[in-house]
Amino acid sequence: MCPGKAEGLVQAENQSTETQAGRSVLVTGGNRGIGLAIAQAFLAGGDRVAVTYRSGEVPAGMLGVRADVTSMEQIDAAFTEVEAAHGPVEVLVANAGITRDTLLLRMSETDFTDVVDTNLTGAFRVVQRASKGMMRLRRGRVVLISSVTALYGAPGQINYSASKAGLVGIARSLTRELGSRGITANVVAPGFVDTDMTAALPEDTRKNYLATIPAGRFASPEEVAKVVTWIAGNDASYISGAVIPVDGGLGMGH
Template sequence: MTFSAPNPRTVLITGGNRGIGLAIAEEFVAQGHRVAVTARSGQGPEGTLTVRADVTDAASIDAAFTEVEAAYGPVEVLVANAGITRDLLLMRMTEEDFTDVVDTNLTGAFRVVKRASKGMMKARFGRIILVSSVVGLLGSAGQINYAASKSGLVGLARSVTRELGSRGITANVVAPGFIETEMTAVLPEATQAEYRKSIPAGRFATTDEVAKVIAWLASDDAAYISGAVIPVDGGLGMGH
């Protein structure tokens, strides 16, 4: 079912060609927004504009924004979702393993936020939503690089809020827990069952459940929410 949003916005989602990013893009399309996604390969869902971009490359980000602006106008809603993992125990993790993950997940978010902020400041309107993880708040053995990068998004969002909040721009963090994606589907059933035991809700979230929270944060209803961390984790992190 589709309907027209009361205020259709230009939305850009990084990493919008699979998993949570794909579901986010589909939700914004269903609500009647103008939706673009960045992808290094593959395509976003039907009804979206797919632009090639690598969040580790500022020039490619600038080119992607320019392409979206030409097609849809200035980006009003930015969802920084692109991310990678490189899980290893501390003693085995190289400096490159650490910096590569931080460069994509945290510095990549900085690059897209900085580029989006130009148009948002001019329009005196903007919604910035950073996709973090329950791991960024709880920590996780074997994920020092990933947890550090996802935790850093909280400081980024809160500092952006203090800098740009008076210009009608909000910046929030969504912290998903275990989600039903291709990554969790390949885990052995015994491992999945063990994970579910630690979740008060007793199940993994669907990608749609994360997408709807993000779409709500981008809406006019959430205009007075900024610098917040919204957990979508079935109680796993208890909102740390």
């Protein structure tokens, strides 16, 4: 057997062992909604899961670390706690985000900058902190939770759409910087998802949204979670810099 082939087999065997043994996974904003479904999916797969949160309860079986992604000091403290309990973060899911929806002419500069600081700069902060451990391990998975509005656009969401579109640039630049270190970075872009937020929408608004979705329904949080766990797994180890829509055909590749 040639040395190159032998090395490849050993690397594949090591990856399989790592997956079976469970990885250190961190999901930001992982105690509710889509983030909770993602965290639960990794936990069900045998991984050691930690979540950051600002309020609410910590999901059973997970390590909860209180942290605001707009604070580098809080992020560093959270990672230090996770590393002490679970080891270096091997899978990072940057999910934490906020909305401040309003039309352009009514949108204040604070409405814009707060959303960008949380959704985009917040992702930068956690990615930068996680990459240090991943580079030492020479492996890692970064998954950025974006939105169909990132490339499709949405009225009243100039701030949100801009912040979510920026995640594509992070993933693709990170891929070019760290791809040779065994680190992948991908974007998952959900459309409308059945969460408490969409459940609270007026019935007419829900019907209008549903009429635009070729699938004729909203996604479940679990459907988004399954895509995230797949892209973070060994079967997707040769995929990086991709944008994967989970939107029932709404965006049509935009």
